[in-house]
Amino acid sequence: MTRDEILKAPSMPAFSPSYPHGPYRFLRREYLIITYETDPDALRAALPEPLEPAPGNLAYYEWMKMPDSSGFGDYEESGSAIVAQYKGEPCNYSVQMYLDDEPPITAGREIWGFPKKWGVPRLKVMKDTLTGTLHYDEERVAMGTMTYKHRSLEDQLDTVRDGIGQLNVNLKLIPDVDGGVKVAQLVGYRLQDITVHGAWEGDARLHLIPHVNCRVADLPVRRIVRARHQVVDFTLPYGHVLHDYLA
Ligand SMILES: CC(=O)CC(=O)O
Numbered sequence: 001m002t003r004d005e006i007l008k009a010p011s012m013p014a015f016s017p018s019y020p021h022g023p024y025r026f027l028r029r030e031y032l033i034i035t036y037e038t039d040p041d042a043l044r045a046a047l048p049e050p051l052e053p054a055p056g057n058l059a060y061y062e063w064m065k066m067p068d069s070s071g072f073g074d075y076e077e078s079g080s081a082i083v084a085q086y087k088g089e090p091c092n093y094s095v096q097m098y099l100d101d102e103p104p105i106t107a108g109r110e111i112w113g114f115p116k117k118w119g120v121p122r123l124k125v126m127k128d129t130l131t132g133t134l135h136y137d138e139e140r141v142a143m144g145t146m147t148y149k150h151r152s153l154e155d156q157l158d159t160v161r162d163g164i165g166q167l168n169v170n171l172k173l174i175p176d177v178d179g180g181v182k183v184a185q186l187v188g189y190r191l192q193d194i195t196v197h198g199a200w201e202g203d204a205r206l207h208l209i210p211h212v213n214c215r216v217a218d219l220p221v222r223r224i225v226r227a228r229h230q231v232v233d234f235t236l237p238y239g240h241v242l243h244d245y246l247a
Helices: 003-008 040-046 103-113 154-164
Strands: 024-037 058-069 073-086 090-099 114-116 120-125 127-134 139-147 167-174 181-189 191-200 204-208 223-236 240-244
Touching: 024 139, 024 204, 058 120, 058 139, 058 240, 073 103, 073 120, 073 167, 090 103, 090 120, 103 114, 103 167, 139 223, 154 191, 204 223
Parallel strands: 090 114, 090 167
Antiparallel strands: 024 058, 024 223, 058 073, 073 090, 120 127, 127 139, 139 204, 167 181, 181 240, 191 223
């Protein structure tokens, strides 16, 4: 393998790359997002400086089903995030994500710093209920349920699209060969070319079970604020560095 060939490889293993170069387009990506009030100390402990909590101590727990994702295929994902602010700008900070497909785990961590680990999430319509579950090491650690298409947001799809396009932030941590820190950054990105096929609100319940290696319950549910079901297309562009902890 020549130096040129090595530098053109999109990912490791260079001989059989895990993921291709972008763009990464997601079609008919379906979400169940349950926003809830959590414990302010737990929220602060999970949120890296200089991000600040938004008013209301809000976190959300979400399930995503991605049937058609360029470069990554067909997979499902689940995890929690915090409603935050970066220099006064509203943003979502991703705390932890669990998914069942190696390329988006690897690409997510290596490119954007998504906090991804292996888990088995499922999002299904079970009779009258939109139902999300997450299993980690064969134990069920999360279950979310939402009424199915009770309140359509058909007349607010532009607002839904603007919300999806807001700033998202990850904490990217990559070790050096000597075990030290090579990369420690807050990475920002905004989804692009968004089409909202449908969005609904409804009632929901969320049950999170303590597990030491899958800490979804460490942002406890105090009160459910809202639940959203949506089906969207978008492109995930490359990110940019908002804050470099090593600078
Ligand atoms: C590749 C990614 O990180 C995107 C996703 O799985 O949400």
